[in-house]
Amino acid sequence: MAQDTQQLAEAEKKEPAFGFGKEERQLLTDPLNDNNPITVQVLGICSALAVTSQVYPSLIMAVALIFVTSFSNLIISMLRNSIPGSIRMIVQLLVIAGLVQVVEIVLGAFAYSAYESLAVFIGLIITNCIVMGRLEAFAMANKPWRSFLDGLGNGIGYGVVLVAMAIVRELFGKGSFMGWKVMPDAYIANNLMVLPAASLFIIGIFIWIQRSLNPKLVDVS
């Protein structure tokens, strides 16, 4: 047993701490398409339905989640060998909650309008399944640098879908992009697109398009 850990420790030393090889690149790019947290794993849907009626708050939400996933992955991965197994989920939640508070305080000081429009959804990042899911599935078993990249990748994968949805919803629901009017005056805004229900079928359409383009995602069963 002692020998095993020694061998493991030696093996860890040989690998560069901040390498960026093929595997690391895959950690970043996988969640963008093949393993997207929203469209493939169908996690984090709650906030994707709620905040995507406009582009700007969605963008802030995406940045906030990227920050929380990547740094919670990093911290948990650094602590992973010391966390007592029986309370690991409590420790994970503690770290996530702390980071979410950081986001809330920083937003309140530097991006007040976004802080106001996102309101409760910032706090609800704590319950976002993507964060806890990546901690359990990846950070508890991998080294810090890789965990950080995994968190970054998943956060970006979530953010890309979020912003794409927000662009569609704001364009058709309000005729604008980031608050600027882009549709001609004759266009009558479709109020349905602003309602949360619209994001359900927009996600559905996204999943449909993605599955028909990506052969890896075809359900063989």
Place this chain on the structure above:
Amino acid sequence: MQSNTQIYLYVLKLTGVIAIVLSLLFNSLNPMFLKNKETAKKKAILSCIPGQDMSADVQSVFDQKVKISILDANGNILFDQEKPAAESETEIKTALDKLNERGQGVKYSKLVDIDLASEEKFAAENRVYPIYQYEGDEGKNYFVLAVRGNGLWDKIWGYVALEYADKWQVAGVNFDHKGETPGLGAEIKDNADFKAQFENKQIFNEEGKYVSVQVLKKNIKHPEYQVKAISGATVTCDGVSEMMQRGIGNYLPYIKGLQSADNKAIGQR
């Protein structure tokens, strides 16, 4: 396998570290947050004034042109700011200290801090109401009132600017909400056309009876004090109507007092 003591210690240490980091961050950034909040409020108040240039420095415009008075629940003046805040610090402090004595965890440190959300904690007879007097060019004065009520899901609030030109009329309004439905109830904040409807509406009818500005779905018989509701947002609009009726009502004794003292003086007080 770790012992229970080790586990307790681990959690304590981790909690301690996170608590220290968060409190340091909070203490260093909270002044900025409070300033943002104050600017947002000043912006909301100024946006009711017609022709206000919102790209200008809100803080300095507000400090120069707006004077804040405090009314008690019966409409009597508790405090009347006559000079800019910097010149009357002690008077303001005594007035605020008196308000803070009411307890309930309400601590005002500036006149602009007084808001209806905090006042709701007190019994109706102990509440105070802020009134923001804007001194426009050419002696034209606006009185901005704070109103607060209930929407469909949560609280709604706003500011109403009144002006006196032979009759009391609304010069502009600004509404905000905590959690109304985007695209429906939230339109009370986002829809400029809805807010523009309130401009030049009267709050007294021909017989001089207080009517406030009513938000109605249909049957608008008195366009001089009735506006059209947003379709699909009936409950929120009823809330706005109720909020205006009760909210302006809180200031009614004060408004009537201004009127009876001297009609002409209203413009140049």
